Amino acid sequence: HAKAAGAGGYASYDPQMHSGLIARLQLEADLRRALENDEFELHYQPTIRLDNGAVVGFEALLRWRHPTRGLVPPAEFVSLAEATGMILPIGQWVLTEACRQAAEWIGASPDRPMTMAVNVSGRQFGQDDFADIVERVLAESGLAPERLCLEMTESVVMNDTEENLALLTRLKAIGVKLAIDDFGTGYSSLSYLRRFPVDTLKIDRSFVERLGQQSDDATLARTIVQLGQSLGMSTVAEGIEHSEQFLALRRMGCERAQGYYFSRPLPAIQAGAVLTGGRAALMAGNKPASMLA
Ligand code: C2E
Ligand code: MG
Ligand code: MG
Ligand code: MG
Numbered sequence: 001h002a003k004a005a006g007a008g009g010y011a012s013y014d015p016q017m018h019s020g021l022i023a024r025l026q027l028e029a030d031l032r033r034a035l036e037n038d039e040f041e042l043h044y045q046p047t048i049r050l051d052n053g054a055v056v057g058f059e060a061l062l063r064w065r066h067p068t069r070g071l072v073p074p075a076e077f078v079s080l081a082e083a084t085g086m087i088l089p090i091g092q093w094v095l096t097e098a099c100r101q102a103a104e105w106i107g108a109s110p111d112r113p114m115t116m117a118v119n120v121s122g123r124q125f126g127q128d129d130f131a132d133i134v135e136r137v138l139a140e141s142g143l144a145p146e147r148l149c150l151e152m153t154e155s156v157v158m159n160d161t162e163e164n165l166a167l168l169t170r171l172k173a174i175g176v177k178l179a180i181d182d183f184g185t186g187y188s189s190l191s192y193l194r195r196f197p198v199d200t201l202k203i204d205r206s207f208v209e210r211l212g213q214q215s216d217d218a219t220l221a222r223t224i225v226q227l228g229q230s231l232g233m234s235t236v237a238e239g240i241e242h243s244e245q246f247l248a249l250r251r252m253g254c255e256r257a258q259g260y261y262f263s264r265p266l267p268a269i270q271a272g273a274v275l276t277g278g279r280a281a282l283m284a285g286n287k288p289a290s291m292l293a
Contacts (some may be wrong), residue, residue: 205239212244
């Protein structure tokens, strides 16, 4: 195999590997240029309290404003950014920008509840100085630690569990909130879940999809809400698109939710308006009476 030849060169020519390598190098160069040219932006999806419909936070979601390809979603570049390591500077930019934006919004209305959630990749989480970076970004932005929630996927958290326990404990000591993203899709060890200082489980969209549809299956969503309750963790449902899903999750006792039903991820200007206008701004569109009940 080519890899066996080491850094010196190729032992054999594998056209597929070659074009994959070229594409990767190209993307890496593009991502580096994107960072230098400020081509990344964050969109913010509101998080809603299910009992009263209030906006209580946002999740920052990365977008790449590509000069020729337009707005590129993370699915098209995040995993390659992980593979090349470019996710480290990009992730640090995301954290910095999300904290800056959150501090600005909170500065305008300090008493309103508002938590900013930021997605953290496995690569970032594995950095030795990740907790130091978080601490420094918080200090520089002036954002109170409890206003920041770090989202890590279940597979990242449940890998290297002993090491993660130490890191999560350190992050918790800084005062930030911790959430497990896409919960239910991985293989959580219940004994670790119980020991991890995690605040929130985010119910994966695949379980929300099954609610209130023809193939109505509420079992898994309900199980996760109950698991959260028995572990003292709150639950956030992701991907709510219909009122039936909203009503079902509220009945189950799920605290918060996100989804196109409430709002798509919004550019900062519009997200800021939702925050100021609160529920009214969100309701102004097509929101049904069930949310006001
Ligand atoms: P995620 O963290 O689970 O984020 C939720 C994704 O679901 C977002 O996609 C969001 O736009 C989408 N979504 C929200 N509500 C609905 C809905 O009602 N229906 C449907 N069909 N989709 C909904 P997005 O923004 O494309 O992000 C995809 C994934 O990319 C994220 O999944 C996250 O894993 C990753 N990602 C996004 N931003 C970042 C980032 O800054 N850093 C890292 N490492 N990963 C990121
Ligand atoms: Mg997330
Ligand atoms: Mg998620
Ligand atoms: Mg997801």
